[in-house]
Amino acid sequence: MSVHEQFAEDLALHALSTLEGNERAALEQHLSSCGDCRQELEQLRGDMSLLALSTVGPKPPARCRQRLLDAVARESRHSSSKTSSPWWSAARWLAAAALLTLVALLLQQNTRLRQRVASLQNQSGDQVAELEQAKEIVQTLTATDALRVTLVAAKTPPQPQGKAIYARNRSSLIFLASNFRPLPADKIYELWLVPTKGAPIAAGLFKPDSSGSAAVINPPLPAGVEAKAFIVTLEPESGSHEAPRGAAVMSGAGE
Amino acid sequence: MPNADLKVVSNDASLVSAIRAGGSHGMAELYDRYSGIVYAVALRVLGDTGAAEDVLQEVFLQLWRNPGLFDSSRGNLAPWLAVITRNRAIDVLRKRKPETDIADVVLSVQPDMAGEAGRSQAMEKVRDTIGSMPTAQRDALQMAYFEGLSHSEIAAKTGEPLGTIKTRIRAGLLTLRKAFN
Numbered sequence: 322m323s324v325h326e327q328f329a330e331d332l333a334l335h336a337l338s339t340l341e342g343n344e345r346a347a348l349e350q351h352l353s354s355c356g357d358c359r360q361e362l363e364q365l366r367g368d369m370s371l372l373a374l375s376t377v378g379p380k381p382p383a384r385c386r387q388r389l390l391d392a393v394a395r396e397s398r399h400s401s402s403k404t405s406s407p408w409w410s411a412a413r414w415l416a417a418a419a420l421l422t423l424v425a426l427l428l429q430q431n432t433r434l435r436q437r438v439a440s441l442q443n444q445s446g447d448q449v450a451e452l453e454q455a456k457e458i459v460q461t462l463t464a465t466d467a468l469r470v471t472l473v474a475a476k477t478p479p480q481p482q483g484k485a486i487y488a489r490n491r492s493s494l495i496f497l498a499s500n501f502r503p504l505p506a507d508k509i510y511e512l513w514l515v516p517t518k519g520a521p522i523a524a525g526l527f528k529p530d531s532s533g534s535a536a537v538i539n540p541p542l543p544a545g546v547e548a549k550a551f552i553v554t555l556e557p558e559s560g561s562h563e564a565p566r567g568a569a570v571m572s573g574a575g576e
Numbered sequence: 577m578p579n580a581d582l583k584v585v586s587n588d589a590s591l592v593s594a595i596r597a598g599g600s601h602g603m604a605e606l607y608d609r610y611s612g613i614v615y616a617v618a619l620r621v622l623g624d625t626g627a628a629e630d631v632l633q634e635v636f637l638q639l640w641r642n643p644g645l646f647d648s649s650r651g652n653l654a655p656w657l658a659v660i661t662r663n664r665a666i667d668v669l670r671k672r673k674p675e676t677d678i679a680d681v682v683l684s685v686q687p688d689m690a691g692e693a694g695r696s697q698a699m700e701k702v703r704d705t706i707g708s709m710p711t712a713q714r715d716a717l718q719m720a721y722f723e724g725l726s727h728s729e730i731a732a733k734t735g736e737p738l739g740t741i742k743t744r745i746r747a748g749l750l751t752l753r754k755a756f757n
Contacts, residue, residue, distance in 0.1 A: 331742075333745050339725065386604075389637070
């Protein structure tokens with residue numbers, strides 16, 4: 322065995338655990354790559370242990386033995402659990418493997434959920450934007466201070482007009498009236514959806530403003546009704562509005 | 577006698593194996609065999625019976641909890657316990673957390689100290705060897721071992737140069753080794 326002389330004295334101090342600071346760090350670094358010096362350190366620790374034999378003293382009090390055995394008894398279950406049979410060891414490995422698999426699955430599921438949440442957040446953002454756009458359209462259509470202009474052929478006096486926009490699949494109806502004549506007392510206009518089969522379906526009451534404009538937005542309608550035409554009648558304001566009672570003042574078929 | 581010693585050595589190994597298996601009877605036997613050395617070292621370092629009892633308890637409990645830390649193929653249990661005890665007692669003396677990982681304490685010892693007879697012979701030889709050392713060398717070695725002083729602290733205490741202290745400590749340990757070779 323060939324010990325590096327420059328570390329010989331430090332090895333003795335290290336065996337005694339009294340080497341400190343840079344000297345200790347340098348020696349530990351050297352020991353990590355020098356087997357001879359590691360072996361010498363073991364020898365020096367052995368030499369050091371001989372010093373213990375020079376001590377002479379009283380035996381430990383009897384209570385120390387009982388104290389230790391009591392502590393050992395308290396920890397016996399813990400200790401015996403460390404001693405495992407091959408079966409138990411295998412079971413623990415299997416449990417560990419199962420746990421790792423579960424963790425992997427949970428991580429995978431977590432990733433999918435995160436992607437789903439991100440997708441829903443994107444969808445939600447798109448829907449909010451669409452809703453805002455729809456609100457603006459409706460607000461513009463129904464604003465009382467909006468300027469409503471109906472363009473007709475030149476030199477033609479303004480005529481009462483109604484525009485119905487009906488989306489059957491969504492049961493959504495928007496009706497815009499313009500240039501309607503003022504209502505007689507106790508009268509009201511009523512919009513009707515005329516289905517391809519059956520009686521007209523009430524689609525909303527309206528009173529034009531001073532400029533003759535009015536709007537009916539998404540009145541309650543049965544789902545999926547196919548419309549062949551829309552009509553507006555002049556109805557008594559009171560009474561039932563389930564079926565036309567007054568005369569038709571306007572009508573139009575779908576294009 | 578060699579046969580008797582071999583029997584005792586195997587007993588040490590089998591007792592540690594019994595501890596590994598969770599048998600407290602092995603612990604009681606090891607305590608009866610080595611508590612004297614452990615307590616004497618702890619008391620010599622700490623000079624306080626209560627503190628020495630605590631270290632004694634701690635050292636044996638560590639062996640109980642982690643018997644795998646002691647590698648019976650590398651030496652006897654007695655010197656290993658002595659080193660562990662001394663290091664822990666120094667930590668207590670200096671009021672610091674354990675500095676040395678027990679798993680890192682690997683040592684080689686020539687004399688057989690597992691048997692009572694071998695231990696007694698070794699103790700006598702150690703005392704003779706230490707007694708024959710020059711006083712300055714013996715003092716430096718004992719200050720380092722039993723008081724846990726660094727070479728700088730010993731140099732400051734004795735007024736000797738650092739290099740001289742280092743040389744004396746190493747020479748003292750080698751003298752002990754030579755006595756047993």
